[in-house]
Amino acid sequence: MDIKQLIDENYESMVELRRYMHQHPEVSFEEHNTKEWIYQQIKDLGLEIRRDVGGNGIVARLQVNDDYETVALRADFDALPINDEKDVPYKSKTPGVMHACGHDAHTAMLITIAKILSAHKEELPVNVVFLHQHAEELLPGGAKAMIADGALDNVDYVFGTHVSTKFPVGTIKYNYDTMYANADSFKIVVNGLGGHGATPQVTKDPIVASASLIQQIQTIVSRSVSPLDSAVVSIGAYNAGTVFNVIPGKAEIKGTIRTFTEEVRQDVAQRLEQICLGISGSFNVHADLEISNGYPAMKNDHDLLDYVVDNVRDDAFYVKDVEEVGPAMGGEDFSYFIQEKPGCYFYTGVRNADKNAATPHHHPLFDIDEEGMKTGVETLLKAVVNFDKRK
Structure with missing residues (x-):
């Protein structure tokens, strides 16, 4: 599998996916149009799809071999009650609601990964579950309800990432101790x-x-x-x-x-x-x-984290720097997934001041350098396709 070529071939469509979501945001627990739109993007990929999992969640399984282990990849898709004040063509069309945290990028990345892996199913050493999670931004969150509704059934490991304007494009950042509080x-x-x-x-x-x-x-x-x-x-x-x-x-x-x-x-x-x-x-x-x-606080599995970041530390096209950073006082309900299954979570850098992508998250001017999505996609793709080679 030529990962660089596949990312390049799918990049424009990934940007289109992200920008469509950015224009059509929905707040937590009200993502009814968003969940239908996500389903339409993945329904023809040959996946086993469950809808309305734990509320508005979607669980899509790419079953490669019944004897293989299963890795889950998660992306959240809710927006925030913030008015979009950017002057861009893809500005939110819903007054008072915007994707001010990057969940649109997470979803575009996961849909793109699903398209690539589905087209190369026979080359995979592991089954893959795509977790499209609603309501990360508002307690009690969507992860806990999705887990209770069987989202992690027959899943062995779970990975996730969060885009961050704290870190420049081309970087992957992680924490061994406590990622979130x-x-x-x-x-x-x-x-x-x-x-x-x-x-x-x-x-x-x-x-x-x-x-x-x-x-x-x-x-x-x-x-x-x-x-x-x-x-x-x-x-x-x-x-x-x-x-x-x-x-x-x-x-x-x-x-x-x-x-x-x-x-x-x-x-x-x-x-x-x-x-x-x-x-x-x-x-x-x-x-x-x-x-x-x-x-709850989020703590990465050290062995899995080592595996994921080592995959791209010295052998990657779009990942230029891999570095440990300190913990954050923010909260993230991916922690519920990690409590249930071994897993890890990392930051994908999307900061670029030259493209007005340096504003903090949850801000009316928040935006990302979409080139950074390539970094996250590459890291997760390599984590999947090399899974049989981990130590």
Whole structure:
């Protein structure tokens, strides 16, 4: 199989796939047109296809030999509730919704890989499952529901990648330890007793109480987490009252907790509970805490990661640099797949400032250098076609 030639032959169609998706985004759990469009792209490839897996997911199997092991490749396909502010021909046609994280590129890459591998089925040493996953951007995510619905049945290993504008085109980046963090959220409702702003003495002011609460939350990481560990506790939303001269009856705080280990995760949760209890007693209010565990931390299988990156470290056409990078505090529900099966996940660089592809993810001007998709496709293709040669 001439991988470079096949990538070159399919590159223009891959760009067309990505740009069509970019123009027609749908947010998490509402990807009804997207899932139908994906099906139309792969329905004639000779795959065993299951639709509506765990919701809007699609699982497509390329069965080569019943005696072979099976590798799954995953791409997510939901967009974000962000208005596309780029001035490009493929700008989103849906106001307030855009592919601001690169899931359109992930899907275009996976469809392209499916086309190539299906056409060369007899040359493959492994069966391949293509996981098209919905709803990565919004809890509880689509991965967990797809797994519960059998997405990983008869799968032995699972691989995935995420395009990143942090890294230049031609690069593959990875992490051995913890690729992504536990991504949890919390809500605190401070219930007091409202009243007139001119008579605060007869109220139980939830604003003053929650102000102190927010201040104390900032001490969790600095005073309760070892400097040798990592944690983030951030307040993202605060809502209380609507009128200038009325003390409201309650205030609401929302935030996120990011940790790498279960021990630190539990320590932070315990400190939040203690602070809420203390504030309740100090201000004669009720600070009710609700913590929602999000996507778990993601840890790569070292042997599989070595295999995938070594495939392209010294012998590749489009991969120019392979390097380990530090962990990220972001969350990613690919972690559910890795919890079930040995697997690995890596970054595919798509940064190119000359093409206005250097804006951070989740930004209204987010875009990628589409040449970078060749890098991800090459890495995943080599991982499949060389699978019988791994150590």
